[in-house]
Amino acid sequence: MGWMIYDHTPQDIRGEIHRLCTGESDARRIFPIASEQVGDVWYVAVRAEFKDANTGRQWVAERGYTPNQDGSYVFAAVILTSVENGEWGYKDMDETCGPAVHQAPRSILALLSATTHPFAVDWRARCRASMKQPA
Structure with a gap:
């Protein structure tokens, strides 16, 4: 997917980021539980809860995540942002896309559910390795 461009910069960018990470369908709802900005990138821990816990546990496990007792899980959303010529x-994307940016803070990584998804595992490892590099 490409970029979504607004003709203005939102007054509350954190609020807009949280709105982008919030949604509900017949089967589940998602919402941010924490977010951190690093430069022009937002890292968000997003909780997904299912209306039927059994369906949720199966859905989550099939995608490589370890579900919580209630079938929910927490994944990372990565949101690149840009301001140019008055436009925002x-x-x-989420961590299973294997984002190229990988400076998620420890506080976000600590909230994520365990996963075996290869792109997410690699992305998390790159984030941890970047923490060890001198600034």
């Missing part, structure tokens, strides 16, 4: 834009 974003590009959103």
Whole structure:
């Protein structure tokens, strides 16, 4: 997917980032539980809860995550942002896309559910390795 461009910069960018990470369907709802900005990138821990816990546990496990007791899980959303010529834009993805940016803070990584998804595992490892590099 490409970038979404607004003709203005939102007054509350954190609020807009949280709105982008919030949603509900017949089967589940998602919402942010923590977010951190590093430069022009937002890292968000997003909780997904299922209306039927059994369905949720199965869905989550099939995608490589370890579900919580209630079938929920927490994943990372990565949102690139840009401000140029009075326009604000974003590009959103989750950790299973294997984002190229990998400076998620420890506080976000600590909230994520365990996963075996290869792109998410690699992305988390790159984030941890970047913490060890001198600034």
